[in-house]
Amino acid sequence: MKRNSRLSLALHTLSHMAGEPGRVRTSADIADxxxxxxxxxxxxxxxxxxxxxxxxxxxxAGGWQLAKAADSITFADVYLALDERLVAGSGGEAEPSHCSVETGLQARVSEVLHDIEASLVERLRETTITDVHPSSCSYCGS
Amino acid sequence: MKRNSRLSLALHTLSHMAGEPGRVRTSADIADxxxxxxxxxxxxxxxxxxxxxxxxxxxxAGGWQLAKAADSITFADVYLALDERLVAGSGGEAEPSHCSVETGLQARVSEVLHDIEASLVERLRETTITDVHPSSCSYCGS
DNA sequence: ATAAATGCAACATCCATTGTTACATAGACT
DNA sequence: AGTCTATGTAACAATGGATGTTGCATTTAT
Known part of the structure; x- marks a missing residue:
């Protein structure tokens, strides 16, 4: 695993689950x-x-399973559930500065980043978990 | 300094320079x-x-100064000059995976992130360095 | 020459993320 | 009951990227 890993892991796992909704998977299986x-x-x-x-x-016989229909889960749901912020600096407020240039700057940049973060979520909302499950999948057997 | 620091430092410095275009500044002054x-x-x-x-x-008597008019420098110019990627994962390609689900997933996510990165740049292009210099600025004296 | 600046490489430090180990807890099966 | 297998969680280690630091060569004005 490298970067973006939490979101990738989450989407990957959910996608496989979407292909075989009844199956219960252990964290060991998934990790493997x-x-x-x-x-x-x-x-x-x-x-x-x-x-x-x-x-x-x-x-x-415990493990993990979808809590609802795969086509009712969007990428945005997953993204938001993880508290990830793929747009760096879009969360959290700017530190107060004695410098008025810095203050004005941060305000502008923050505004842009905040907007971009929001549009990212909008884009992610367009895709559901079922949209990425290909016809050939050795793992889930579909 | 914390996060976002390269972009913040760059914009901050350029903004001050915009207020006093003739002045040559040393890296020591700026760092201070x-x-x-x-x-x-x-x-x-x-x-x-x-x-x-x-x-x-x-x-x-060396140092730094603007190479062109401040109102011809946009935030996007600065952002791109720094090779920053504020949208995590929007640069670089996905690692090849044996898993078709993973592959399809990465393709979708990459596409969205790439688009978002592009729209970030578009937003940054709307603001120039002169737009953030306030009337009261102790550093540049304007 | 000397002083003051950039340019650059090498190394140290910091911080967030990921990986690992250990153990408590819960449920199924015999 | 007892055991086996799973999650839940805390604590710690390892990793990697960004930032900070030191040292020194080079350039330029005085």
Whole structure:
């Protein structure tokens, strides 16, 4: 895994689940397929569960599963569930500065970044999890 | 300094220069005002010089100054000169994956991020360096 | 010559993300 | 009950990118 990894991992996993909705997957299985660690998987998917996109069951035969129809989950839902900010600096406020140039600057830049972040979310809202599942998929068997 | 720092430093410095175009500033002066290090300043401003936005002179009485009119320098020029990518993952290609789901996913996400990056640049193109210089500025005296 | 500036390389520090280990807890099966 | 397998979570290690720092060569005005 490298960059953008939380969002990639989340979308990747959800997409596979969309291809085989009934199947319960363990974090170990998912981690193995994604080339990462079960704890990392649980961290990421835990956020999706908090957002109501997934359910998890503990104990024997436990694991993870979609909480709702795949075509009702958009990329934006996933993105927002993860608290990611792909637009650097679009969250958080500018530090106060004694310099009026700096202050005015930050205000302008922040405004632009905030707008761009919003339009990113709008774009992500156009795609659902079902939109990316190809006909040939060795993992889910479809 | 914290995050977004290269762009902030660049815009901040250029804005001050816009208020007093004739004045030559050393990297030490600039670093002092911005609360950072002269070497960092030279690194950042060096990129702006490569892009033709600034000139620098070595030796005694050397320093930095605008290479062209402040109102002909947009935020986009500065942003592009720095090779920053404020939209994470919008640059670089996806790593090849054995998994077709992953591949399709990356393609979609990359497309969106690329578009968003482009619209960020468009937004930045709307503002020039002169647009952020306030009437009261202790540093440049204007 | 000397002083003052940039240019640049090499290294150190910091910080966020990811990866790892360990363990408590919960549920299914015998 | 007891065991096995899973999640949940905390604590810590490793990694990587950005920033900060030091040192020195080079250039230029005095």
């Amino acid at each position: 397929h994604a080339g990462t660690n079960p704890v990392v998987v649980r961290r990421v998917l835990g956020k999706l569960r908090q957002a109501g996109l997934l359910t998890s069951e503990k104990g024997h | 005002h911005a609360g950072t290090n002269p070497v960092v300043v030279r690194r950042v401003l060096g990129k702006l010089r490569q892009a033709g936005l600034l000139t620098s002179e070595k030796g005694h």
